[in-house]
Amino acid sequence: MTGYRLPAGGAVDRTRPLGFTFDGRDRSGFAGDTLASALIAAGVRVVGRSFKYHRPRGIYSAGPEEPSALVQLGRGPWSEPNVRATQVDLYAGLEASPVNVWPSLRFDAGAINQFLSPLLVAGFYYKTFLGPRGWWRRVYEPAIRRMAGMGKAPDEPDPDLYDHAHVHADLLVVGAGPAGLAAARAAAAAGIRVVLADDGAQAGGDLLTSSATIEGRPGAAWAAETAAALGAMSDVTVLSRTTVLGLYDHGYAVAVERRTDHRPPGACPGHARQRVWHVRAARTIVAAGSHERPLLFAGNDRPGVMLSGAVRTYARRFGVACGRSPVFVTNNDSAYVAAIALADAGVPPVALVDLRPVPPPAASKALADRGVEILAGRVPVAVHGRAGVRGIDVRALDGDRTTGSLRRLECDLVAVSGGWNPAVHLLGQLRAGLTWDEAHATFRPETLPAGLAVAGAAGGTFSLAGCIAAGHAAGEDASAAARGRGGRRPVPATAPEEEAETPLLPFWGLSQGSRGKAFVDLQNDVTAADIALAAREGFHSVEHVKRYTTSGMGTDQGKLGNVTTVALLSRALARPMGETGTTTYRAPYVPVAYGALAGRHVGALFDPERITPIHARHVAAHAVFENVGQWKRPHYFPRNAEDMARAVERECRAVRGAVGMMDASTLGKIEVRGPDAARFLDRFYVNPIASLVVGACRYGVMCREDGMVFDDGVVMRLAPDRFFVTTTTGGAARVLDWFEEWHQTEWPELKVFSTSVTEQWATVAVAGPRSRDVLARLMPEADLSAAAFAFMTFRDVTVAGMPARLARVSFSGELAFEISVEGTLGEAMWDAVAEAGAPFGITPYGTEAMHVLRAEKGFFMVGHETDGTVTPIDLGLERMVAKRKDFLGKRSLSRDDTARSDRKQLVALLPDDPGTLLDEGAQLVDEAVLRTPMPMVGHVTSSYRSAALGRTFALALIRNGRARIGERVYAPLVRPAAGEMMVSAVIAEPVLYDPSGARRDG
């Protein structure tokens, strides 16, 4: 127990205590705390265990770079793994527990790995577990897998909502620290549209912790006022608790806003928990700040070793001391600021260890004045204490070795600073050029893609005045660009000048003379020795080293350790840092919930559900629906607890014996219009279209360039320059795309428009020998005789008082009509047809009956009989294929393989046992006895029981099938009860019902 709440200070509300639990114990913090600050204040030191060695770990940072303090948050459906305690706003009743421990945080079985650690070096698993045969699968991998993972997935669906928002702006500013605020303010003053997004609950970034003043105001107050003023402007959107996750090309950015995570689970019903913002901004300024870097020494992972900036943040922002007797260790000036802050808060550091031989004069004087000893030119060599720091040994530093005698400093907190890394992640995602900045020993952005700017610490500017100036200038530039004007106005906000920096001393750990593990990646337990091993084993690319050692592959994605990894590799290979370079930066900047990414596109809204205007009637009729593409289509209409087979049989009998009606509204419909419409369509269909006369319809088939059938449907000519094309239900969008692709890329000279009108029409198909009688009742004046109204013609008429397009087309082989009306009249027409058909027993039928009826007639169905490998000729349509005109796919039909005469061809199959139904998809073989492997000659594409034929039948594609009519093939089937069995069937002509076509005219 070492951390505690300071008697005063911090921005927490001490009048509002909040109870919470960690690891099953009740704790308490204040409103304004994070879980991390409350845990430290409560004296909790060990908050988790590391991934590989299960070493006890404490809170290391105060931000998104936290590698160690991962917790399981909430319970039941709200449970969430691997949450960084540093980014959880405390609320009353919060429940958190440590991850990756069993049975408990204190007694963790996995800690045995610490003793095995000499074996568990980088990549050990590649070198072992190689035998005996089968052991990897049965023994080793299951054991490794038991160690996998950190937190646990919830076991119930997520009760929360998520949503997406889109915003367009002239400027996106990432980060509302001093640089970002100055940028947003300058740009907004010029009247351009600005979006300002910041991770934190309040704007200010580093100002929330620093003691600096701006324009004479305390930094935090200045930030709050500036943000409030911005928020009040109508063209500015200020987003707090919003993390920009990714920058994409053309000014596109994605951010996530945490809207309710600071409230107890379920406290905001109806509110989206998180919102993903899609920002499209003409320009983007990245002012994302920087991350402090740890120092590399043995034991640098022990609970109580923390980043010095975080120690300062906890003290100043949360009024929390991270220890009673701190030692600061640094190679740069920033730790002095932190040490002074601590001393001023009443926690005088034991000492400040500066690796540099000559410390900064003013800062060290300020510290010395506060009674803090400064040990210059010294370096830590060991940390005492396993579950918490008890002391630290330091020694004089000479290059990357140590000399002289050890000095032990008793302490319970080691606050380290190894320098600062600009947060270049977002810039890196857009492939900004990074350069090695020798002075700050870090990578800094150098070349930026157009439209992107960087300001403040993210760009390697570390002084407050410099950050404000850089932000202001970037904001001015952005507004000038947006308004097409040049010139910058001077910076209005100023901060006092700071003491010139004493140069940082780059330090990448001792090359010799220290024992114990020095960690580069705390979460994945990657040590300096691991990086050296990788380099020795030939992994010279930084990408190889990352993958071999897993450095930077944890949930922090290397925010703390990447630069150190690069440095260690460069040192091992005696290569300049810039040449080694960084690994690739990738979105997201911080991990983001899948639910947020999916937004509202879940459940029923995952994929839009399309229903026809007649849908309600089918629901009322208890239809069972089938998904066809996005459409809901009635599959069959069971009556009185009928099963599917019975219902379909009844529906089929109705159509063949009297009359049935079907909702055909889902078929794709495209109007093709323009002086070149006929020429245009002629190029798509294998059969001639241009010769179609007005008032006539023609069935047509389309191929891809490879000659394979792609879609089919009926084409009507409405006028010389106007066609109405139907497509398959699932193919509507594909066909329209296909038309557009060819029109736009290959034939732009053709004057034609293609417009989807699928939703504009509702279509009722009336099929069966009594269909003419039904129509006659609906339009008594019309002459519907075969002579007056021929097959494959249509006319615009009035049906039951409604304007309608009536066509004589048939997909069942029976006399049939299709009545199309404006969508809104669909229900009325359906009702009218049902009423007019009642005396004839009109029966609604679904897609299954439609399939049986069309298959009895040998009509192929795209997606059943075709699969992208079937030509029109394979389907027996050679007579349709135009010889004289050209069409898409025609040339391919004459290729050697496509022109073969023994290709798989469409035939019917009659099982020897007329009661046996073949499986759709069943493969067909020529031999009656099963063996493997066995040559296959084709497969079953459709298979049904036919009432009209009084037996089962199937359609199939069989090699050389048309020449084999009457021969027998066999289908090996697997039946749940019977196991493997062979079913024999005879090949037949595809048209099994009414081959002469006599029934078509009624």
Place this chain on the structure above:
Amino acid sequence: MQRFSFFQLALNALDRHRSWPAFWRAAAPRESYDTVIVGAGGHGLATAYYLAKNHGITDVAVLEKGWLGGGNTGRNTTIIRSNYLWDESAHLYEHALKLWEGLSTELNLNVMLSQRGVLNLAHNLHDVREGVRRVQANRLNGIDAEWLSPEQVKEFCPIIDIDARRRHPVLGATLQRRGGVARHDAVAWGYARAADARGVDIVQNCEVTGIDVENGRITGLQTTRGAIRARRVGLVAAGHSSVLAGMAGFRLPVQSHPLQALVSEPIKPILDCVVMSNAVHVYVSQSDKGELVMGAGIDAFNSYAQRGSFHVIEHQMGALLELFPIFSRLRMMRTWGGIVDVCPDASPIIGRTPVDGLFINCGWGTGGFKATPGSGWVFAHTIATGEPHPLNAPFRLDRFTSGALIDEHGAAAVAH
């Protein structure tokens, strides 16, 4: 080659692992080789290994413009299966799967083949029909395949939601139990190490910038590290195959598209198989480190940039939550992209080119990782003998002229 074993690991622990040799030499290119392989992905490295091992050809260099294994080999979601529909594909991928089953021993490096079973879900009647068709074809080809009912799917993978009221309910699935995943980097490193040990030069940071052809015959290559003469050259450059073919003066029917993948933060094991869904469009497995590894479809546009569009990822998350509503609060940790080389029939091209002595192996698109050992095996045979191995004979380049396509797009419609 220093053997890897538990014993060696323990022995090396004694001197704190200071004596391990490099996996491969940092070879500099020589002026001339008998055979040069362009592209040190899994396929190129496997080709080099089998050239040396099966055919005794060791005067070989593998040239890589970046770091070995850094192309699609190191970016893919590592799904391995052999349950392809058509005989030609089934035989090729099954040969590869058999090699996978002995690969860790063969390479003396643990490639972590994890045969935890691959489910391909069916969500509509069309999927069911095609699933049954593929299972039947696989069985007759001697490849393990099962058709599962929704209840059996649930039993095999308990966290899948099979509720019939979902937008696209699970209507069944194909299962290949021998399918699974492997550690992609280890495959590249294992082949590189084993090829290096047999004398192959693996030259990294060496980009091929030109292909020298005289009288229709290959004579050598121009590279960023100088000119290299070669009697035979094999191009194995995945997404950049068309670029290299262009250098040799011929065209490929290949389109390059970005394909993205992503991982979640590591969580305790929860998903013990590979689940793929084409209709809902996402596929997912869980690594031995605990991350959920997933991907979906290609980005529609053509590109050589190894990153894709965000909306593709958003869409696949909806799909993921359709199948696994309990994943909603888990978090995506990293995304990335590779460039896949897609053929019109979704099958690879392995064989001769219009240039004598120049061979090509490409077009694996979204699903070539699983073929890595088999691809290297048959390509090595093709280069060594000048004639295709029977397994890759159907995958010739001129099938696009003859029309003898092997269309795994339309029929099976299973990517990866």
